Amino acid sequence: MSNHKAFDSAYKLLNRSIIRYKDQPVGTVAALQSESLVAVNYAECFVRDFVPSAFVFLMQGKIEIVRNFLQTVLSLSAQQPVMKGHERAMGLMPASFKIVKDIDNKDRIVADFGERAIGRVAPVDSAMWWMILLRIYVVNTGDLALAQSPAFQQGMRQVLQLYLKESFETSPAMLVPDGSFMIDRRMGVAGHPLEIQSLFYGMLLAASELLIANDENESILATAKHRMQTLRSYVRIYYWLDVRRLNEIHRFGAEEFGPDAKNLFNIYPETIPDWIDGWLPNDVGYFIGNLGPGKMDFRLFSSGNLLAVLFGLATEEQATQILQLYDIHWDNLIGNMPLKLVYPALSGKEWSILTGSDPKNVAWSYHNGGNWPMLIWMFVGAAIRAGRDDLARKVMDNAVHRLHQDEWAEYYDGKQGDLIGRRANLNQTWSATSIIVANELIENPNSVALFESLNF
């Protein structure tokens, strides 16, 4: 295979990224670049970054490290520090953790629940990824006993108790602060961001499969199942945007009070951004980025959309249309290095207000319109699920070779992702693992379990 060297290098990076606790492998660091890491915490194991690593280990039959990771993260959730006098709920899981040596040379795990993170962001997505990964692990290994053990059952209950607690929601969508998921800086993604809704749905599905139906779980299971259904209908209807819906919004009346309102969120047609004019031909659509009172974020967020396809949150028709959108707008959304995290970028005053003038997130860079190779596995999985194997193959075309050449860069800048990101790490683990996973999904019929574990 012509990409042989690239895959070899990707596997090597993964193996070098493994971290150990008391001689046992427990995770992988986010990036390996000892001298010049952009931020010190890239040398930690991030929960979300570990997911594609876990896929590769499961493919290789190295199940121990995935099991250890799941156990480690679970045990850490009981050790949350008090943050500025504020005690946090059980059920929150850390964004990342690292192993340090104590004075007596003993290993100690230090976790970050946001109290060390830049901007002190809350890692809302961690417990969701943890539970989704637990299901992936069970489907691939058959080790249901782990999920059914008392510690894991209790852990899942605690997560659900936190995530299903009524707060200030006025819909089944989950309300979160800015930067509480993969986009972990201020980016105008507070409220009800799509990625959180997709992960929430995936987590509820995982929980409803893994929680034993007994007296202790009965009530939380019923709540989880109900929320899953209401969330699904809500996202499918209100987050969906195609030409028909756009036309409805374009002609919306506003200031409607009471139960018969059509414009539920009081969206003014004037908020429709210019770039969307002519952008959506018939038969394509996508889920918008955020929805709330007087607010529709029309930006396309790739991970939320692709995860919605993978987890079956999107209907089959919606999945087809989402992939069709990428096909039609290939140059803008996939570009020269797959693929856009968010489209389009914020600039000018909007950038200044929504990002807090964050120089790392200037237009067409990093989270704000940068291209992220780690999304390739999600794209390939979603494309295969939607019957678009042609797009799955096409996305890999130049990416593998170039990523290898660019030493597994973290992200790319520019409207079409031409440039290695200004502050991108090299040897970014999930850029390498994403390629391995995507290739496996495309090339290897034996990866059925891997793929099925993604099909909720």
Ligand code: GLC
């Ligand atoms: C950045 C990303 C975050 C990722 C971390 C480690 O902070 O925004 O999603 O987990 O880097 O790669």
